[in-house]
Amino acid sequence: xxxxxxxTRAGVRDxxxxxxxxxxxxxxxxxTIQGVTVSFKAENLQPMGAFKLRGAWHRxxxxxxxxxxxxxxxxxxxxxxxxxxxxxxxxxxxxxxxMPADAPKSKRDGTLALGAEIVSYDRATESREHIAARxxxxxxxxxxxxxxxxxxxEGQGSAGVEAAVxxxxxxxxxxxxxxxxxxxxxLAAGIALALPDARIIVVEPEGWDDMTRxxxxxxxxxVGDSPPPTACDSLQTMRVSPLTFDVLSRHRATGxxxxxxxIRHAQRWAADRLRLVxxxxxxxxxxxxxxxxxxxxxxxLVLLSGGNVDRAAYAAVLAGDA
Numbered sequence: 001x002x003x004x005x006x007x008t009r010a011g012v013r014d015x016x017x018x019x020x021x022x023x024x025x026x027x028x029x030x031x032t033i034q035g036v037t038v039s040f041k042a043e044n045l046q047p048m049g050a051f052k053l054r055g056a057w058h059r060x061x062x063x064x065x066x067x068x069x070x071x072x073x074x075x076x077x078x079x080x081x082x083x084x085x086x087x088x089x090x091x092x093x094x095x096x097x098x099m100p101a102d103a104p105k106s107k108r109d110g111t112l113a114l115g116a117e118i119v120s121y122d123r124a125t126e127s128r129e130h131i132a133a134r135x136x137x138x139x140x141x142x143x144x145x146x147x148x149x150x151x152x153x154e155g156q157g158s159a160g161v162e163a164a165v166x167x168x169x170x171x172x173x174x175x176x177x178x179x180x181x182x183x184x185x186x187l188a189a190g191i192a193l194a195l196p197d198a199r200i201i202v203v204e205p206e207g208w209d210d211m212t213r214x215x216x217x218x219x220x221x222x223v224g225d226s227p228p229p230t231a232c233d234s235l236q237t238m239r240v241s242p243l244t245f246d247v248l249s250r251h252r253a254t255g256x257x258x259x260x261x262x263i264r265h266a267q268r269w270a271a272d273r274l275r276l277v278x279x280x281x282x283x284x285x286x287x288x289x290x291x292x293x294x295x296x297x298x299x300x301l302v303l304l305s306g307g308n309v310d311r312a313a314y315a316a317v318l319a320g321d322a
Contacts, residue, residue, distance in 0.1 A: 007150040007247065012157035012194045015058040019158045022057055022090070023047060026159075028166035029274055033289070034296045037172060040286075041163045044278050044307025048110065050234075051159055051187055051305050052076075052083030052146070058155030059144050060087040068093045072144050073136040075099070075128035077233045078107025079281075079306050080146035085114035096141070098132045104233055104310045123236075147186030148241035157190025163301055164195060176299030179203060179285040182211050182255065183235040185244030187305060192251040198301075200253035201294055203284040205230040205263065211240050211248070212255030220245050231260060231313065231322075234281035234306060256294070262287040264317045270304065271318060279314075282306035 029040045043051035060072060071094030074084040081097040088095035095116040099108060100123040111118060121131055129145075136143040145152065164175060175198045180188040182202035188211075192200045202211050207228040213221040222239040230236065258266075263280050266287035270278040278286070282305040288294045289302060316322035 005150050007153040007189065007193060007243070009193045009196065011150065011154035012161060012190060015054065015155040016158035016161035018058055018061055019054050019155065023053070025162050025166065028163055028170070030170070030172070031273055036296045036298055036300065038289070038296065039163065039167055039172060039175070039301045040274060041159055041301065041303050042276060043159060043303060043305050044276060044282055048082040048086045048114065049306060049308040050079035050083065050282070051156060052079045053086050054083075054158050055149070055152035055155030055186060055190075056080070056083035056087040056144070058158070059149060059151040060084070060091055060093065062151050063142055067142065070140040070142070071095060073098070073132050073139070073141045074144045074146065075132040076146050077103045077236065078111065078308060079234050081111040081116065082107065082114060082308070084144060085111050085116035089115045094141075096135060096139075098128045098135070100128070104308070106310055107308050110308065147184030148243055150243065153186050153190045153244065153247065154193070155190065156187040157194040159187070159303065160191040160194030167301070173299040175301040177201065177297055178301045178303070179288055179294055180303045181235065181281055181284045181305045183237040183281070185211050185240050185248055187303065188253065189244040189247035191303070192247055192253060196251070200248065200251055201288070202248065202253055202255040203288045204255065204257050205232045205235055205284060206257045206259050208232070208235055208237070209255065209257035210237070211245070212257060214240060214245055215249060215253055215255050218249070231263065231280035232284065234279065235284065256288055258284050258287040258291060258293065262291045264322055266290055267314070267317050276304065277307045277309055277314065278304050279306045279309045
């Protein structure tokens with residue numbers, strides 16, 4: 001993909017204004033942990049269940065009206081798919097999503113319900129990027145990656161703009177430490193642009209912590225061969241992009257990995273303490289805090305990025321069977 005520009009803080013502010021005109025703010029909840037008030041941005045309560053509609057809306061509304069009839073093509077395991085489908089439906093645009101054959105049924109069904117076409121692929125043997133690029137070229141459509149796009153990054157950063165406003169309205173300490181789930185890094189990069197004075201900590205599942213290792217090494221490090229299975233389908237990115245890595249590297253972000261058991265514990269904690277349904281990938285930032293891998297400090301903001309769960313798998317987590 002050719003990057004025509006870099007994402008900017010001004011672009012994040014523009015995206016926040018666009019998103020505010022399209023959907024209500026997601027709630028900002030608080031809980032006391034070790035005597036400290038911690039803020040939680042509940043992106044799992046977006047209309048399509050995840051933060052991804054922010055970047056999708058900012059990107060699709062930037063497409064010239066005369067090009068919209070040719071539609072968009074995206075690739076995603078589910079949340080970006082639903083964000084693109086949601087935005088495309090509101091703009092009366094065709095949307096095609098390249099989705100892995102083993103994507104969670106709830107996310108696949110949600111994407112179809114929003115009117116998008118799905119093209120399936122085998123994530124073990126086929127490249128979703130290549131498939132999507134060929135489809136976009138053949139149809140004259142706009143290709144919208146899930147994180148390697150300046151508009152998408154800016155759109156995701158609107159969550160940080162909202163959170164800062166909500167935190168100030170509650171009279172709490174301004175965000176100083178922000179813990180963010182990370183797949184390709186679009187949300188984390190956007191938050192870094194939105195909150196330049198905050199320390200950004202990205203969190204990934206064990207074995208899929210390529211952004212963590214990349215930030216530590218000072219260069220992009222892909223996921224290794226035969227990564228372990230993870231319940232975090234939304235965070236299974238094999239390689240981060242130069243665009244997201246550059247933003248986070250310049251911001252001096254750091255990263256860490258959490259275990260599957262820590263993620264399940266975080267899902268149960270969110271259900272018990274916040275009354276929220278949070279999917280595995282959406283719970284990794286909370287898992288980092290609850291496990292003690294990130295110290296609890298004043299001015300802490302945790303992103304709960306999605307809530308599109310498989311019902312049976314989620315029931316097993318709540319029952320302690322998973």
